């Protein structure tokens with residue numbers, strides 16, 4: 001039977017990561033995956049996380065099943081963190097998921113069950129997994145432009161009642177391009193006028209303009225609209241990548257409706273993985289419940305954000321000094337962990353071959369993955385690739 005299996009598509013990011021691993025050049029740079037790296041190139045366990053882990057280990061309670069919604073304290077903490085005030089948290093329910101990906105999938109299942117014919121709109125370009133996750137849940141997908149705000153709003157005017165629009169709440173992956181506050185107002189206005197539901201993907205909050213600033217567009221949508229779906233990942237801003245920690249939040253409807261929503265999400269989880277793992281959620285709940293740990297976490301997150309911002313500014317300065325001011329000024333406006341280089345796929349391949357700098361074929365690099373002293377090398381690699389044809 002297995003011989004009948006046709007060659008499946010390989011994940012392009014992990015494929016590039018494997019190519020990087022077998023590259024013998026010591027100067028090579030891996031900027032493919034979206035993980036924060038410190039100056040030594042490691043992805044650190046955050047201090048508050050480590051301390052919470054020690055406390056949890058010392059408490060050495062039980063590892064009994066927690067139930068289909070996962071860790072209740074974590075779910076409450078996520079509602080408070082994402083939505084802020086009581087008014088909104090009272091209108092919402094949250095279910096712990098297997099990271100942001102699990103939240104995207106459970107919410108996609110909820111959409112299919114509640115609106116079987118719905119179209120889900122995703123940005124173009126989009127996070128590589130958005131389309132596969134949505135189509136995997138049996139949903140129809142259309143795209144709206146992302147890079148040009150006028151085009152984005154024009155495309156979103158076509159989304160109609162019952163449609164769902166997936167929006168990255170901040171620090172867009174892969175482009176780093178972030179709508180202005182006015183554009184978010186217009187997006188909220190369109191959703192209210194045309195009756196579509198925003199589905200917000202939050203994976204990088206805290207790494208763009210700061211935690212509250214990055215959550216502001218999500219809170220605006222939650223304040224203005226009757227229904228909002230939110231997928232939250234704790235992978236990047238708590239550094240819990242491999243602990244697979246996240247949350248699906250649904251805002252809207254009566255208490256009875258929200259109970260039905262929670263049961264629907266639980267049923268979806270049951271058929272996929274039954275229950276999420278507790279460790280990461282217990283860590284996050286511990287950090288957010290303790291004022292000292294919470295402050296330590298926010299301080300470290302802010303340090304990470306400032307480091308990313310400084311790296312981007314340094315790259316912009318070096319690229320400008322090499323005569324590429326136009327491309328550098330586009331980079332300067334981007335936010336968060338990723339930068340979208342003004343390079344075509346063939347130029348990205350050339351940069352990989354020639355300089356050993358690995359980004360995705362689409363031009364995305366992880367700006368948090370470059371040690372500070374390697375930024376001039378990165379700028380030179382980009383300039384060399386640009387020399388094969390300006391864009």
Ligand SMILES: Cc1ncc(COP(=O)(O)O)c(C=O)c1O
Nearest residue numbers: 034099100101127173203233235
């Ligand atoms: C935009 C976006 N959404 C969701 C995720 C999912 O992250 P995770 O499943 O690791 O929490 C990612 C991860 O890279 C992402 O970039």
